[in-house]
Amino acid sequence: MLKLKNLAWLALLLPGIVQAQVSEFELDNGLKLIVKEDHRAPVVVSQVWYKVGSSYEYNGITGISHVLEHMMFKGTENLKPNEFSQIIARNGGEQNAFTGRDYTAYFQKLHKDRLEISFKLESDRMRNLVIEPAELMKERDVVAEERRMRTEDDPQALMREHFNATAFMSSPYDHPIIGWMSDIQHYEAEDLRDWYQMWYAPNNATVVVAGDVEPKAVLELAKQYFGPLKPETIAELKPRVEVPQLGIREIKVKAPAELPYLMMGWKVPGAKTVAEENSWEPYALEVLAGILDGGNSARFARELVREQQVATSVGAGNSLFSRLQDLFLVAGTPANGKTIEDLEQAVRDQIERLKQTPVTAEELDRVKTQVVAENVYEKDSVFYQAMQIGMLETIGLDWMVGEQYVDNIKAVTAEQVQAVAKKYFTDDSLTIAELVPLPLDGSPVTNAGDAHVR
Amino acid sequence: MFARVIVFFLTLTSAGVSWAGPEIQHWTTDNKARVFFVPAPELPMVDISVVFDAGAARDGEQPGKAKMTAAMIDEGTKAMSADEIATSFASVGAKFGASSERDMAVFSLRTLTQKQAYEQALETYSKLLSGPAFPKDAFARIQQTMLTGLQAENQSPQAIATRAFYENLYDQHPYGVMPAGNSDSVQQLSPADLQAFYDRYYVSSNAVVVIVGAVDRKQAENIAHRVTSGLATGQPAEKLPEVPLLKQSQHISKSFPSTQTTILMGEVGISRDDPDYFPLYVGNHILGGSGLVSQLSDELREKRGLTYGVYSYFRPMQQKGPYQFALQTRNEKAEEALSVLQDTLKTFIENGPTEEELTAAKQNITGGFALRVDSNSKIADYLAMIGFYDLPLDYLDNFNDKVNAVTVADIKQAFERRVNADTMLTVLVGGETTETE
Numbered sequence: 077m078l079k080l081k082n083l084a085w086l087a088l089l090l091p092g093i094v095q096a097q098v099s100e101f102e103l104d105n106g107l108k109l110i111v112k113e114d115h116r117a118p119v120v121v122s123q124v125w126y127k128v129g130s131s132y133e134y135n136g137i138t139g140i141s142h143v144l145e146h147m148m149f150k151g152t153e154n155l156k157p158n159e160f161s162q163i164i165a166r167n168g169g170e171q172n173a174f175t176g177r178d179y180t181a182y183f184q185k186l187h188k189d190r191l192e193i194s195f196k197l198e199s200d201r202m203r204n205l206v207i208e209p210a211e212l213m214k215e216r217d218v219v220a221e222e223r224r225m226r227t228e229d230d231p232q233a234l235m236r237e238h239f240n241a242t243a244f245m246s247s248p249y250d251h252p253i254i255g256w257m258s259d260i261q262h263y264e265a266e267d268l269r270d271w272y273q274m275w276y277a278p279n280n281a282t283v284v285v286a287g288d289v290e291p292k293a294v295l296e297l298a299k300q301y302f303g304p305l306k307p308e309t310i311a312e313l314k315p316r317v318e319v320p321q322l323g324i325r326e327i328k329v330k331a332p333a334e335l336p337y338l339m340m341g342w343k344v345p346g347a348k349t350v351a352e353e354n355s356w357e358p359y360a361l362e363v364l365a366g367i368l369d370g371g372n373s374a375r376f377a378r379e380l381v382r383e384q385q386v387a388t389s390v391g392a393g394n395s396l397f398s399r400l401q402d403l404f405l406v407a408g409t410p411a412n413g414k415t416i417e418d419l420e421q422a423v424r425d426q427i428e429r430l431k432q433t434p435v436t437a438e439e440l441d442r443v444k445t446q447v448v449a450e451n452v453y454e455k456d457s458v459f460y461q462a463m464q465i466g467m468l469e470t471i472g473l474d475w476m477v478g479e480q481y482v483d484n485i486k487a488v489t490a491e492q493v494q495a496v497a498k499k500y501f502t503d504d505s506l507t508i509a510e511l512v513p514l515p516l517d518g519s520p521v522t523n524a525g526d527a528h529v530r
Numbered sequence: 531m532f533a534r535v536i537v538f539f540l541t542l543t544s545a546g547v548s549w550a551g552p553e554i555q556h557w558t559t560d561n562k563a564r565v566f567f568v569p570a571p572e573l574p575m576v577d578i579s580v581v582f583d584a585g586a587a588r589d590g591e592q593p594g595k596a597k598m599t600a601a602m603i604d605e606g607t608k609a610m611s612a613d614e615i616a617t618s619f620a621s622v623g624a625k626f627g628a629s630s631e632r633d634m635a636v637f638s639l640r641t642l643t644q645k646q647a648y649e650q651a652l653e654t655y656s657k658l659l660s661g662p663a664f665p666k667d668a669f670a671r672i673q674q675t676m677l678t679g680l681q682a683e684n685q686s687p688q689a690i691a692t693r694a695f696y697e698n699l700y701d702q703h704p705y706g707v708m709p710a711g712n713s714d715s716v717q718q719l720s721p722a723d724l725q726a727f728y729d730r731y732y733v734s735s736n737a738v739v740v741i742v743g744a745v746d747r748k749q750a751e752n753i754a755h756r757v758t759s760g761l762a763t764g765q766p767a768e769k770l771p772e773v774p775l776l777k778q779s780q781h782i783s784k785s786f787p788s789t790q791t792t793i794l795m796g797e798v799g800i801s802r803d804d805p806d807y808f809p810l811y812v813g814n815h816i817l818g819g820s821g822l823v824s825q826l827s828d829e830l831r832e833k834r835g836l837t838y839g840v841y842s843y844f845r846p847m848q849q850k851g852p853y854q855f856a857l858q859t860r861n862e863k864a865e866e867a868l869s870v871l872q873d874t875l876k877t878f879i880e881n882g883p884t885e886e887e888l889t890a891a892k893q894n895i896t897g898g899f900a901l902r903v904d905s906n907s908k909i910a911d912y913l914a915m916i917g918f919y920d921l922p923l924d925y926l927d928n929f930n931d932k933v934n935a936v937t938v939a940d941i942k943q944a945f946e947r948r949v950n951a952d953t954m955l956t957v958l959v960g961g962e963t964t965e966t967e
Contacts, residue, residue, distance in 0.1 A: 158832055165893075217835030218837070
């Protein structure tokens with residue numbers, strides 16, 4: 077078996093990669109347009125990103141960004157409900173939309189000849205949406221069903237909601253993207269119209285086009301369709317800074333389930349929120365996540381799953397690209413015969429080791445190699461490339477930050493990984509949630525579920 | 531504005547779009563493995579899959595065996611431990627994957643083509659496929675993981691419904707076996723069982739090799755040779771028995787403490803080589819296969835707000851796979867949703883689609899052709915399908931023509947003959963209607 081002692085060979089790779097061309101434009105009305113060329117297949121991905129999401133919301137209307145995303149398919153001054161989808165379908169397109177904490181985005185995938193359809197329809201619904209109360213009432217029901225499916229009937233998702241509401245107090249990351257059920261059931265058409273008016277405007281949007289296109293032609297098309305739209309005065313967002321955490325927070329969530337589940341989260345800085353002098357820290361945390369959970373050879377799989385057999389599955393994830401302060405998460409299911417306490421202790425031992433001992437050169441190389449390789453693999457998906465650009469721009473970072481990702485990771489040292497472990501993995505900023513399974517057979521709730529009391 | 535959209539769209543359609551699929555190179559290795567290759571020089575990477583006819587349909591009396599065999603492939607060879615295998619892939623940034631469903635067991639490798647990475651990843655990958663050792667310790671651990679997976683199924687109404695659907699639709703047929711097995715069966719499996727299963731089915735004459743990436747024909751031949759030369763030639767898997775159709779309707783209701791009821795309805799559908807494939811595929815696209823614009827979505831979601839998503843699909847397999855309808859709705863609406871679902875299906879069987887609906891469906895399917903093959907990973911998936919199910923090499927090239935040839939009458943006849951709303955299996959899993967507003 078070959079042994080790779082250093083990363084020198086990686087440099088050899090780079091000239092071989094097709095360096096995709098990215099062009100950036102801004103229209104007079106403030107709309108940003110970013111075009112990434114990828115000529116491998118005659119397709120185009122068109123995405124419109126708005127700076128609005130659940131972290132822009134306040135209590136009482138949580139989830140309104142998401143329901144507005146649904147209503148964007150329900151008709152404009154020029155189109156009947158659902159006609160948007162029908163036109164895209166007839167043009168051989170695939171389309172959908174997604175709402176996050178920091179963004180709302182709409183996309184179409186089409187044959188490259190049909191980009192105009194996307195621009196025509198998207199520019200229309202950017203300013204001309206019609207919100208009919210009757211349509212909204214039906215859509216509230218649809219979203220309530222979506223919430224039941226995704227959250228109410230999924231014990232781990234339910235726990236995650238309670239976890240976030242515990243970890244965050246003054247930050248809008250405290251509430252779910254889909255919104256609380258009571259809020260979902262009480263949106264009025266006027267609420268939606270106000271929200272649309274506030275955020276849906278060319279100067280609050282980024283259009284990302286990736287695929288087999290010529291940037292100049294795309295720009296002309298954008299001018300034609302988005303150019304005439306009037307900009308809006310976009311209100312300055314209040315900072316809503318999370319108050320400093322003053323000690324560990326621990327909760328239990330009881331729900332009908334078979335398996336217990338553990339989630340731990342520490343407050344960490346991201347690329348957007350980090351102080352400038354510490355700009356390397358979020359990347360050191362990325363590497364740290366890769367040391368713990370970068371595939372089957374990482375410490376979690378090797379030691380917690382295979383050696384100690386304390387977890388059936390356990391994962392770690394850093395939050396590099398969030399608009400506001402976020403969490404480094406660890407979550408897992410204990411192995412048969414092991415308890416939540418066993419798993420928590422095993423995770424804590426792993427964290428302690430990161431603080432005490434620098435990671436090995438081999439592990440560091442492995443993580444960096446994986447990042448370089450992944451960067452190549454990602455280019456197989458035009459959609460992903462567009463997604464990365466749109467997400468970065470929308471949370472307020474330059475898309476170039478994505479291009480610099482590999483270099484930023486390569487620059488991380490073992491000492492830096494140790495330093496962020498020591499600095500951020502403290503109990504005072506830790507939130508822990510435990511899913512306590514209740515019986516699934518509908519039998520009366522007993523204290524049996526309390527077997528995991530610590 | 532709206533009128534212009536329509537005009538624009540008609541112009542494009544009449545202009546026509548070319549839709550040749552990727553050019554597929556095909557050959558058979560000395561030891562009878564069938565190879566399917568598409569060069570893709572743009573990115574310095576290659577995707578390789580080896581697909582065996584070794585899914586759960588081959589489990590026999592030991593449900594879970596095929597899946598566990600696949601899960602054990604990277605848990606140790608005679609020369610390498612699971613840790614060494616994982617490190618070997620990860621240290622060069624390669625990704626290995628194993629999966630096993632009813633028909634196929636699929637082993638995939640994605641690696642950079644940089645020589646050192648490529649050589650190491652390919653070497654390890656080939657060794658895994660040709661010499662798994664099924665070590666005892668790893669066996670015991672994977673067994674526990676599978677048992678935990680079965681427990682996790684019990685907290686998911688969808689998983690419970692899916693199991694009930696397959697077990698009742700297929701009864702004693704091999705497709706009635708859930709790939710994950712059941713706890714009794716998984717507990718009784720032994721490493722020797724897996725070794726025997728491997729010896730029988732993980733053989734080159736039972737294998738399809740798929741290669742897509744930045745390699746030339748000579749390199750591809752070398753890959754195919756290396757990944758199969760350690761395999762015994764063996765025999766292709768036996769033909770699966772034909773699937774008996776349901777003779778009468780069947781209704782299964784399971785209580786579960788959820789806010790929604792999961793509804794699955796369906797019947798025995800079609801095989802990959804079914805002569806009715808295209809009329810049924812296009813017809814179903816209109817009925818429930820086209821997301822937000824399907825008839826079912828219109829009736830259940832758009833008009834009535836009963837569900838977040840409803841769909842129907844044919845799942846063509848070696849033998850007849852299921853034709854399935856699925857949705858979730860709040861418990862108190864389960865009956866209403868089911869009856870709308872049934873009515874929509876009956877109306878469709880009776881009347882077929884309109885000409886307009888058919889035209890729109892054809893435009894959607896054929897106009898989206900380029901999207902089906904716009905990445906290496908999608909092309910690799912198609913190659914696996916074409917290879918495994920013995921479809922013609924020009925399957926993708928002719929796909930649009932076959933779709934365009936379908937008429938309203940074809941769809942109507944095919945649905946009348948093949949889809950029987952009166953002998954459907956219906957599974958409901960959900961709670962009491964006690965939700966508080």
